[in-house]
Amino acid sequence: MAALLEARGACAGYAEIQVLAQVDVAIPAGSITAIVGSNGAGKSTLMRALAGLLRLSAGAIRFDGADITHHPAHVRVDDGIALVPEGRLVFPELTVADTLRIGAFLPRARRGWQDRAESMYRLFPRLRARRDTNAGRLSGGEQQMLALARGLMSMPRVLLLDEPSLGLAPAMADEVFGVLRDIRDQGVTIGIVEQNVYAALAIADQAYVMEDGRVVSHGPSKQLIDDPAIRTAYLGL
Numbered sequence: 001m002a003a004l005l006e007a008r009g010a011c012a013g014y015a016e017i018q019v020l021a022q023v024d025v026a027i028p029a030g031s032i033t034a035i036v037g038s039n040g041a042g043k044s045t046l047m048r049a050l051a052g053l054l055r056l057s058a059g060a061i062r063f064d065g066a067d068i069t070h071h072p073a074h075v076r077v078d079d080g081i082a083l084v085p086e087g088r089l090v091f092p093e094l095t096v097a098d099t100l101r102i103g104a105f106l107p108r109a110r111r112g113w114q115d116r117a118e119s120m121y122r123l124f125p126r127l128r129a130r131r132d133t134n135a136g137r138l139s140g141g142e143q144q145m146l147a148l149a150r151g152l153m154s155m156p157r158v159l160l161l162d163e164p165s166l167g168l169a170p171a172m173a174d175e176v177f178g179v180l181r182d183i184r185d186q187g188v189t190i191g192i193v194e195q196n197v198y199a200a201l202a203i204a205d206q207a208y209v210m211e212d213g214r215v216v217s218h219g220p221s222k223q224l225i226d227d228p229a230i231r232t233a234y235l236g237l
């Protein structure tokens with residue numbers, strides 16, 4: 001499978017701190033690709049670099065065969081890259097319905113936004129029931145679903161998710177993971193960072209393991225699940 005979104009030799013960090021050290025990650029079109037690793041490994045930093053929220057000090061970001069290293073974040077949204085950041089960030093005073101509507105603010109996403117909102121309600125029936133409720137009153141799981149749905153309203157070609165299951169009860173997390181498969185099957189490529197390594201490997205087609213700003217392992221999820229080093233370090237097995 002050809003890579004839809006990739007980082008090549010990406011180096012990036014904050015002020016004088018270098019975090020990403022020559023990271024190569026390729027997210028193939030139509031895949032779910034997981035990025036896992038311990039706290040502080042640089043997973044969120046990589047997501048920000050892919051979404052254009054953080055500039056590279058060296059290396060490149062490529063999307064659909066083009067070099068987008070110098071595209072700022074808003075241009076990358078227009079390119080078709082949507083990031084649902086860690087900690088879901090929904091506007092508490094906006095209703096569910098309004099949140100979905102503003103998710104479709106891009107010119108190319110405006111047309112047909114109502115149909116798309118309808119398909120979000122089919123994907124997340126809980127949101128339909130709460131469409132006139134302010135986002136700030138939703139449960140954590142519902143807010144996560146809303147953040148995901150808002151990301152999808154921009155009609156992305158690749159959806160980047162940073163810790164979508166964080167703070168969710170297991171049943172709610174399972175619901176979110178189930179929906180990710182449906183989204184992938186509808187043709188949206190997914191890059192996902194997860195603390196829950198087992199769940200991430202269970203839904204992903206392939207995964208990268210990061211340590212200390214570097215990729216230390218990469219392969220099909222099934223292979224990583226069976227890897228003794230991964231099992232000991234990340235799966236507690």
Ligand SMILES: Nc1ncnc2c1ncn2[C@@H]1O[C@H](COP(=O)(O)OP(=O)(O)OP(=O)(O)O)[C@@H](O)[C@H]1O
Nearest residue numbers: 014017019037038039040041042043044045046195
């Ligand atoms: N805004 C920031 N300013 C300075 N340093 C930061 C900033 N954000 C992250 N860092 C540092 O960069 C390193 C990588 O952080 P990052 O958030 O990418 O890790 P992570 O793999 O997402 O970790 P976690 O699993 O805890 O979310 C850490 O050492 C962190 O302290």
Ligand SMILES: [Mg+2]
Nearest residue numbers: 043044045086
């Ligand atoms: Mg993080």
